[in-house]
Amino acid sequence: MEKRENFSRKRMAILSALQETTVHPTADWVYSQLKPKYPDLSLGTVYRNLKKFCETGKAASVGVIGGQEHFDANTTPHAHLVCDSCGAVVDVFQEFFPQEELQTLSQDLACRIQGAQVTFRGLCPNCSKETPQS
Amino acid sequence: MEKRENFSRKRMAILSALQETTVHPTADWVYSQLKPKYPDLSLGTVYRNLKKFCETGKAASVGVIGGQEHFDANTTPHAHLVCDSCGAVVDVFQEFFPQEELQTLSQDLACRIQGAQVTFRGLCPNCSKETPQS
DNA sequence: ATGTGTGCAAAGCTTTTGCATCATC
DNA sequence: GATGATGCAAAAGCTTTGCACACAT
Numbered sequence: 001m002e003k004r005e006n007f008s009r010k011r012m013a014i015l016s017a018l019q020e021t022t023v024h025p026t027a028d029w030v031y032s033q034l035k036p037k038y039p040d041l042s043l044g045t046v047y048r049n050l051k052k053f054c055e056t057g058k059a060a061s062v063g064v065i066g067g068q069e070h071f072d073a074n075t076t077p078h079a080h081l082v083c084d085s086c087g088a089v090v091d092v093f094q095e096f097f098p099q100e101e102l103q104t105l106s107q108d109l110a111c112r113i114q115g116a117q118v119t120f121r122g123l124c125p126n127c128s129k130e131t132p133q134s
Numbered sequence: 135m136e137k138r139e140n141f142s143r144k145r146m147a148i149l150s151a152l153q154e155t156t157v158h159p160t161a162d163w164v165y166s167q168l169k170p171k172y173p174d175l176s177l178g179t180v181y182r183n184l185k186k187f188c189e190t191g192k193a194a195s196v197g198v199i200g201g202q203e204h205f206d207a208n209t210t211p212h213a214h215l216v217c218d219s220c221g222a223v224v225d226v227f228q229e230f231f232p233q234e235e236l237q238t239l240s241q242d243l244a245c246r247i248q249g250a251q252v253t254f255r256g257l258c259p260n261c262s263k264e265t266p267q268s
Numbered sequence: 269a270t271g272t273g274t275g276c277a278a279a280g281c282t283t284t285t286g287c288a289t290c291a292t293c
Numbered sequence: 294g295a296t297g298a299t300g301c302a303a304a305a306g307c308t309t310t311g312c313a314c315a316c317a318t
Contacts, residue, residue, distance in 0.1 A: 064198035114256040122248040176300045
């Protein structure tokens with residue numbers, strides 16, 4: 001009978017993995033992370049659940065970086081910095097486009113802007129430290 | 135001898151196609167566009183040249199939207215709006231992060247920001263017109 | 269019973285790449 | 294000849310999907 005508590009334990013594990021990290025992982029990262037603890041986990045399941053999280057607002061896509069989609073469980077408005085050197089995706093906790101600004105912009109452009117994604121490119125704090133001035 | 139003026143005519147055609155449109159095309163769009171005029175054009179060539187244009191600064195990537203990378207021959211700082219309804223990528227000619235602001239931000243975060251990509255999401259002017267208030 | 273979640277493997281799509289060929293110099 | 298560009302097809306890589314089975318209600 002010990003099989004019974006399988007009520008989406010894996011789904012919870014995927015969401016937790018996403019919530020407990022700040023690396024903005026890819027599906028593959030989550031899979032590798034959980035595989036040891038859930039040996040029969042399938043990559044398809046990770047993809048399916050990540051997609052579902054995005055649809056239900058539990059997570060958001062950071063976009064495709066280096067050919068792979070990155071996810072973020074922090075859905076509060078903030079930006080990201082993608083490091084040219086190490087590829088890291090780090091948070092920039094600042095809201096550059098509050099609703100009122102989006103509305104102003106929408107009026108100016110005769111469109112309906114509903115969200116903004118801000119992505120910086122450069123060197124992350126770590127790599128910035130280790131790289132001599134250019 | 136009529137073969138002689140083949141000096142990268144295709145490369146020029148690819149760049150021109152990119153420059154003469156505002157749709158921020160994908161590799162496949164460029165390929166389809168040029169194929170009638172250049173029946174022996176290969177998709178690989180389009181990919182190779184688009185990549186080269188990005189490396190040499192003649193073009194820039196708008197990012198991966200709907201699974202395909204979109205390109206832009208306009209490399210002046212500006213933003214984009216991706217339409218949730220028709221998928222169009224339209225220009226927003228405004229520079230939201232001038233160099234000085236990037237430098238300020240870099241200091242605050244102890245990093246080195248070298249560029250910013252701003253992408254809005256919502257309804258483009260066309261779809262906004264045709265869609266009743268929500 | 270019905271619906272949902274999953275593993276597995278196959279398929280799908282976009283993009284890259286190896287190799288032979290052709291053009292230019 | 295040497296270099297660079299291309300066509301073609303194969304390969305690679307990421308993501309989705311069909312199907313059968315297990316689990317939950």
